Amino acid sequence: MxxxxxxxxxxxxxxxxxxxxxxxxxxxxxxxxxxxxxxxxxxxxxxxxxxxxxxxxxxxxxxxxxxxLLKSGSVGAPVWRGGRHFFMRRTPEQEHAVLYTVDPDGTERALLDPMRLDPTGLTTLDAWQPDKEGRLLAYQISVGGDEESNLYVMDVATGTRVEGPIDRCRYSPVAWLPGGEAFYYVRRLPATEVPQGEEQFHRRVYLHRVGVSTEDDVMIFGHGMEKTNYYGVAVSRDGRWLQISASRGTAPRNDLWVADLHASAHEAPELVVVQEGVDAQTGLHFGRDGLLYVFTDRDAPRSRICVTDPATPQVEHWRDLIPQDPEAVLSDFAILDDLDRPVMLVGWTRHAISEISVHDLRSGERIGSVPTPGLGTIGGISERPEGGHEAWFGYTDNTTPPTIQRYDARTGETTLWAASPGAVxxxxxxxxxxxxxxxxxxxxxxxxxxxxxxxxxxxxxxxxxxxxxxxxxxxxxxxxxxxxxxxxxxxxxxxxxxxxxxxxxxxxxxxxxxxxxxxxxxxxxxxxxxxxxxxxxxxxxxxxxxxxxxxxxxxxxxxxxxxxxxxxxxxxxxxxxxxxxxxxxxxxxxxxxxxxxxxxxxxxxxxxxxxxxxxxxxxxxxxxxxxxxxxxxxxxxxxxxxxxxxxxxxxxxxxxxxxxxxxxxxxxxxxxxxxxxxxxxxxxxxxxxx
Structure with a gap:
């Protein structure tokens, strides 16, 4: 040549x-x-x-x-809120996946199609989060691959935009309060308030009330902390517990706080330290049974699940429920409690191959396993927020386009819930x-x-x-x-x-x-x-x-x-x-x-x-x-x-x-x-x- x-x-x-x-x-x-x-x-x-x-x-x-081969399309796991569920799907001819909802009467509707927002294909849907009742949807979009997300709020029933854009929301979690009137989120400070060259940093956690100017948003957390911090924020299903995490950049460790929103104002939550200055990663899940489930690699590099009372979230009160495995890495869990014997489904990767075990929710005893389609990758396990006996998880392997599987804890069976729509x-x-x-x-x-x-x-x-x-x-x-x-x-x-x-x-x-x-x-x-x-x-x-x-x-x-x-x-x-x-x-x-x-x-x-x-x-x-x-x-x-x-x-x-x-x-x-x-x-x- x-x-x-x-x-x-x-x-x-x-x-x-x-x-x-x-x-x-x-x-x-x-x-x-x-x-x-x-x-x-x-x-x-x-x-x-x-x-x-x-x-x-x-x-x-x-x-x-x-x-x-890409005409296989793709499909994502359902997110259940109220009587609706939401999911992503890309059909064979589509340039981007589309966000759909299925209404309580079973009607399926496209909520967000990036190509309808921008026929050039340059607009991407970066993140989305429905409120706890499934009536409002917060979503983030960016243009041209810059990932500089703008946040909007949509009325799900009508598809109309009711809020936004809220800028500087790159990588922002959205934590809705019950009723859909307000949410916590993460936003960078304006460029005029930070040193030149640091515009991508200096994040803060805010409380935003829908329909109110962002100028009135209340800064909840982050003032005076490390400029490269990323923040996580979540609110329990019942709206009582707020958790905030902070990680310096992509460090494999986080500080973690919780607040009882029944005992302190939404605008001024009284945060209690769960861990601070500890070289470990920890996350919290507030169970429907009133207990706090702790997912952590603290003293367990392949991770473990502990349980405690939300009022005493510190490490000295943790009790091992699912201990560290000698070989497999613990990756995910879900709780199914509409059963005579409530269970926890626990996702693992063993030499990079996924598996799911079934455990008694009270003792942690392993009582079974979830059938999976093959030796592949499981992408997250989800359940209905209000509880139930069903769980959903994504599955793929080297020759299988993404599918969504449904597990029924009453029968112990796994069935195909949704397949990628294209035949290849x-x-x-x-x-x-x-x-x-x-x-x-x-x-x-x-x-x-x-x-x-x-x-x-x-x-x-x-x-x-x-x-x-x-x-x-x-x-x-x-x-x-x-x-x-x-x-x-x-x-x-x-x-x-x-x-x-x-x-x-x-x-x-x-x-x-x-x-x-x-x-x-x-x-x-x-x-x-x-x-x-x-x-x-x-x-x-x-x-x-x-x-x-x-x-x-x-x-x-x-x-x-x-x-x-x-x-x-x-x-x-x-x-x-x-x-x-x-x-x-x-x-x-x-x-x-x-x-x-x-x-x-x-x-x-x-x-x-x-x-x-x-x-x-x-x-x-x-x-x-x-x-x-x-x-x-x-x-x-x-x-x-x-x-x-x-x-x-x-x-x-x-x-x-x-x-x-x-x-x-x-x-x-x-x-x-x-x-x-x-x-x-x-x-x-x-x-x-x-």
């Missing part, structure tokens, strides 16, 4: 001195997205990418097949979970998905994430199925830093231990090669966000091990990451360059700073999104320029820079285009021709 020359990118003599270390940053000018020089460079990169990707064989075939022909695949050994001797698991009957070294994509306690569990993926159907192998490594084995597994891959994550990926690659699944010239790696950091570090640490890389929405300049997007909320995961010891951790692997001239690097595609307000695309821009300058091999370094798209939700057609480009690029550089 005749390749165009890379767009010229000047290398400036910019060097910072940090804790006695010289830190070069030759492409700092690319941090300014408004600079005409940066815009010119991006336009040139776009032209280069368009020329390269146009010549990739199989791109149209990948696009068609991914689109076909899913290709046959085999999935095998293997165990391999990392550099320090730690056993790590990996799921290997392949086409039945294929043998010998095959083009393989190795995917990983390894951060923030997020687990890699089986799920329906049009991209994976398309790649495997074409003859490739797709491997998903359950790296340290994730949550597959609980909080200890997470912490083994964060802060000073981040190198463990990269070592786990390298060891996964070596295992795939040693067992004949693939070969170095047929092996690609892929990751996004924190997974983009993963593959960025991997390609600089072991460029010999990988033939191709897709690096999406990545963090790559780990010295300056805190200064952009939501970076300051992640120093609890990575560390801060402002502290000498933590700077040393970051400097040891920061991908941008480990690019070396004259090294034959893998073929690399960076995919970034211009409206990404979480991870600024400057990371990929700077790394792309550095790799294009340093590359000693005849393998391309490309930048796919997408406008009006952000880090999270997107229209289906945009997902198809992105996935097709990624697979076609990886196929070209791993030899996949099927």
């Amino acid at each position: 005749t390749r165009q020359p890379y767009p010229p990118a000047r290398r400036d003599d910019v060097v910072d001195e940090l804790h006695g270390t010289s830190v070069p940053d030759p492409y700092r000018w690319l941090e300014d997205s408004d600079d005409p020089v940066t815009k010119e460079w991006l336009e040139a990169q776009e032209s280069l990418f368009a020329a390269e990707v146009k010549a990739l064989p199989g791109r149209e075939r990948f696009r068609e097949r991914i689109a076909e 022909e899913v290709p046959p695949v085999t999935a095998e979970q293997v165990v391999y050994r990392s550099a320090d001797g730690t056993d790590v698991r990996m799921l290997i998905i392949s086409k039945p009957g294929t043998e010998g070294p095959r083009p393989t994509i190795l995917y990983g994430y390894g951060g923030f306690g997020i687990s890699m569990t089986p799920g329906y993926s049009a991209s994976i199925l398309t790649w495997v159907e074409a003859g490739g192998v797709y491997a998903i490594a359950q790296l340290r830093g994730g949550g597959e084995r609980g909080e200890d597994w997470h912490r083994a891959g964060m802060l000073a231990h981040k190198q463990n994550v990269f070592d786990d990926l390298h060891a996964a690659a070596e295992h795939l090669i040693a067992t004949g699944v693939t070969a170095p010239d047929r092996l690609a790696i892929s990751g996004g966000s924190n997974g983009g950091l993963l593959v960025g570090a991997a390609l600089t640490q072991r460029p010999d091990l990988y033939a191709a890389v897709v690096c999406s929405a990545p963090l790559l300049d780990m010295v300056r990451y805190e200064q952009f997007g939501l970076g300051a909320t992640w120093n609890v995961e990575y560390g801060s360059a402002e502290k000498p010891e933590e700077f040393a951790w970051l400097w040891s692997y920061s991908p941008y700073h480990h690019v070396r001239e004259g090294v034959p690097y893998p073929a690399t595609m960076f995919t970034v999104f211009q409206s990404d307000t979480r991870v600024h695309p400057l990371h990929a821009w700077k790394m792309c320029a550095a790799l294009q300058h340093a590359q000693a091999a005849d393998r391309p370094i490309l930048l796919r820079n997408e406008a009006e798209t952000g880090h999270g939700a997107r229209a289906v057609s945009k997902t198809v285009e992105l996935a097709a480009d990624q697979l076609a690029f990886l196929a070209r550089h791993t030899g996949l021709t099927g």
